Amino acid sequence: MSSATRLYLSNDTSARAAGAGLLADAWADRPDVQLIRLSSRGAFFLEPMVERDSPDGRLAWCNVQPEDLPSILAGTGGTPVRSIPFLANQTRFTFADFGETEPLALDEYQARGGLKGLEQAFRLTPDAIVEELRVSQLRGRGGAAFPVWNKWKVAQQAKGRPKSVVANADEGDAGTYCDRMILEGDPFRLLEGMLICARAIGASRGYVYCRQEYPAAAVTLRAAIQKADEAELLDIDGEPFPIEVVEGAGSYVCGEETALLESLEGKRGVVRARPPYPAQAGLYGQPTIVSNVLTFATIPQILSRGGAWHASLGTEQSRGTIALQLGGRVKHPGLVEVPFGLSLRQVLEQFGGGMAPGSRFKAVQVGGPLGSLFPAAGLELPICYDAFAKAGAVLGHGGIVVYDHETDMVDLARHFMAFTADESCGKCTPCRIGSVRGREILERIQAGGGTLEDLALLDDLGETMKLASLCALGGRAPYPVLTAIEHFPVEFRSKLRT
Amino acid sequence: MHELVEKILRQVRSGPPNILKALLALQQQVGHVPVEAIPDIAHNLGTTNAHIAGVLSYYPDLRVAAPGRHVIRVCMGESCYANGCGRVLRVLQDSLRTDVGETTSGGKFTLDTMSCAGNCAVSPTVLIDRDLYGRVLPSQVETMLGRYR
Numbered sequence: 001m002s003s004a005t006r007l008y009l010s011n012d013t014s015a016r017a018a019g020a021g022l023l024a025d026a027w028a029d030r031p032d033v034q035l036i037r038l039s040s041r042g043a044f045f046l047e048p049m050v051e052r053d054s055p056d057g058r059l060a061w062c063n064v065q066p067e068d069l070p071s072i073l074a075g076t077g078g079t080p081v082r083s084i085p086f087l088a089n090q091t092r093f094t095f096a097d098f099g100e101t102e103p104l105a106l107d108e109y110q111a112r113g114g115l116k117g118l119e120q121a122f123r124l125t126p127d128a129i130v131e132e133l134r135v136s137q138l139r140g141r142g143g144a145a146f147p148v149w150n151k152w153k154v155a156q157q158a159k160g161r162p163k164s165v166v167a168n169a170d171e172g173d174a175g176t177y178c179d180r181m182i183l184e185g186d187p188f189r190l191l192e193g194m195l196i197c198a199r200a201i202g203a204s205r206g207y208v209y210c211r212q213e214y215p216a217a218a219v220t221l222r223a224a225i226q227k228a229d230e231a232e233l234l235d236i237d238g239e240p241f242p243i244e245v246v247e248g249a250g251s252y253v254c255g256e257e258t259a260l261l262e263s264l265e266g267k268r269g270v271v272r273a274r275p276p277y278p279a280q281a282g283l284y285g286q287p288t289i290v291s292n293v294l295t296f297a298t299i300p301q302i303l304s305r306g307g308a309w310h311a312s313l314g315t316e317q318s319r320g321t322i323a324l325q326l327g328g329r330v331k332h333p334g335l336v337e338v339p340f341g342l343s344l345r346q347v348l349e350q351f352g353g354g355m356a357p358g359s360r361f362k363a364v365q366v367g368g369p370l371g372s373l374f375p376a377a378g379l380e381l382p383i384c385y386d387a388f389a390k391a392g393a394v395l396g397h398g399g400i401v402v403y404d405h406e407t408d409m410v411d412l413a414r415h416f417m418a419f420t421a422d423e424s425c426g427k428c429t430p431c432r433i434g435s436v437r438g439r440e441i442l443e444r445i446q447a448g449g450g451t452l453e454d455l456a457l458l459d460d461l462g463e464t465m466k467l468a469s470l471c472a473l474g475g476r477a478p479y480p481v482l483t484a485i486e487h488f489p490v491e492f493r494s495k496l497r498t
Numbered sequence: 499m500h501e502l503v504e505k506i507l508r509q510v511r512s513g514p515p516n517i518l519k520a521l522l523a524l525q526q527q528v529g530h531v532p533v534e535a536i537p538d539i540a541h542n543l544g545t546t547n548a549h550i551a552g553v554l555s556y557y558p559d560l561r562v563a564a565p566g567r568h569v570i571r572v573c574m575g576e577s578c579y580a581n582g583c584g585r586v587l588r589v590l591q592d593s594l595r596t597d598v599g600e601t602t603s604g605g606k607f608t609l610d611t612m613s614c615a616g617n618c619a620v621s622p623t624v625l626i627d628r629d630l631y632g633r634v635l636p637s638q639v640e641t642m643l644g645r646y647r
Contacts, residue, residue, distance in 0.1 A: 017620050213615050365576060401577050
């Protein structure tokens with residue numbers, strides 16, 4: 001009998017883009033290798049990472065090339081996974097099983113505690129489920145950070161039928177990828193969260209609005225839904241709860257909940273004025289919970305471990321853990337799940353490993369393309385909702401992008417405004433026209449034709465957009481631009497016409 | 499075209515007519531959504547030409563013209579920006595002698611950008627058809643293109 005060695009390799013999109021696909025192709029015909037494709041641990045700077053079992057737990061070989069196979073098979077040169085500081089120093093709950101499990105193995109999901117939250121939800125009354133969430137103090141992880149229980153209470157009490165549960169998988173904030181990791185790596189966790197929500201509010205249908213840029217996620221999710229259906233999980237109190245994956249078509253603003261609903265109805269993904277909120281009148285005018293993928297994925301453990309457990313983590317106003325996604329010029333880009341409260345500096349140094357070789361720190365942006373920029377002096381800020389709000393910033397969806405000394409801040413500011421001008425849905429004037437004017441002013445400054453009045457005009461325009469835009473796209477767009485000017489004024493002034 | 503539109507739309511028909519789903523289904527099978535097909539689509543879905551044209555022009559991924567045989571998309575997200583996607587894009591523009599949003603003469607490649615591929619931890623990112631490339635260096639662009647030339 002041949003004794004093929006079991007090797008573990010991630011099938012995550014970013015792991016494949018880093019070379020995991022190449023390894024799988026190179027080793028496909030090896031009779032001495034049994035390749036198991038898993039979710040990714042999120043230590044992307046080490047991908048492609050190959051692991052094998054050992055008496056000390058998994059051993060890992062990092063940044064592997066096809067020709068490294070002999071040493072892996074011989075078992076030489078591997079590092080115990082539990083001794084990798086990037087992973088060992090995290091406090092993982094939602095992402096605890098990443099890198100350990102096969103995404104579509106429902107039995108494995110269950111063996112590691114999956115579906116316990118749903119079982120608990122079936123033992124509780126809908127009111128008691130909402131109460132558990134109130135105790136947990138979970139806030140939406142998509143960016144708006146609204147208390148989840150509050151939204152569920154409104155939908156629960158709303159009269160309209162049918163009610164819907166919509167998972168927002170339109171993770172468009174550049175610098176974020178934790179939802180993609182969940183969709184591709186642990187889809188049952190998302191489905192379990194959606195089912196708990198459906199049970200709490202009395203919903204009869206579910207949707208996952210998945211961005212077109214995530215084709216692998218949609219495929220995995222559809223397969224997971226089919227498996228869940230075969231296991232008769234898509235059933236709430238004897239009533240079917242079908243879940244459909246609907247793909248977007250490249251519009252950033254469709255990540256905003258009301259634009260998402262318009263798009264789900266097949267229309268232009270244009271923002272609706274709120275109120276009414278989707279929990280009152282959402283999809284086709286009926287009560288709808290729209291929540292981000294990570295939010296749903298956090299809920300099963302809140303039910304199985306209890307709301308008080310969740311509330312015991314983090315800080316006063318920010319309970320639980322946050323999934324930070326490091327990118328840009330850090331040495332160790334990847335996913336970091338930690339309780340709220342660490343400072344930006346701690347995260348960038350302890351997990352980010354400092355700057356990439358040859359790079360010097362210039363600025364860090366937190367919260368995607370609408371997030372504020374911080375210079376080195378801003379790094380003591382603790383990562384939690386209240387401290388960020390006090391600093392006029394947002395955590396958004398937890399994306400952290402580091403820029404180095406080569407970054408031209410004027411061009412970066414232009415890049416942000418051009419993004420908003422491209423992506424504005426056009427419904428409200430401050431965003432539709434403001435973003436175009438903002439981009440024009442920044443182009444003028446970049447070309448050397450700007451004046452001091454242009455900087456004042458940007459400030460004025462920014463205040464108008466902040467106050468008068470319908471949604472966060474227009475309302476937040478000025479922040480990266482104005483914080484760039486605030487912290488790097490010399491760069492802007494040096495380009496002005498004299 | 500009449501029959502083709504009707505046949506494809508019949509496959510996606512659901513409760514309330516869903517314009518985006520219909521257009522995506524057409525694009526998947528035809529490669530793009532020709533503007534001339536708008537009246538047929540509107541008729542099939544029981545809505546107006548304006549509604550169809552509105553949705554068609556709104557979404558960046560819906561195309562009214564056939565793209566090149568290979569579609570190259572360079573990610574312009576912030577992590578890619580910080581890691582030099584601008585240089586990668588310039589090398590591609592020079593090598594293909596084409597600009598963003600355009601197709602090379604001969605119809606082999608369409609060059610485009612995207613706002614984020616969610617591949618930020620191994621940026622910069624280039625997507626060619628369904629193949630995603632991470633940590634792309636400007637010096638690797640020629641070899642990468644070679645696989646599709």
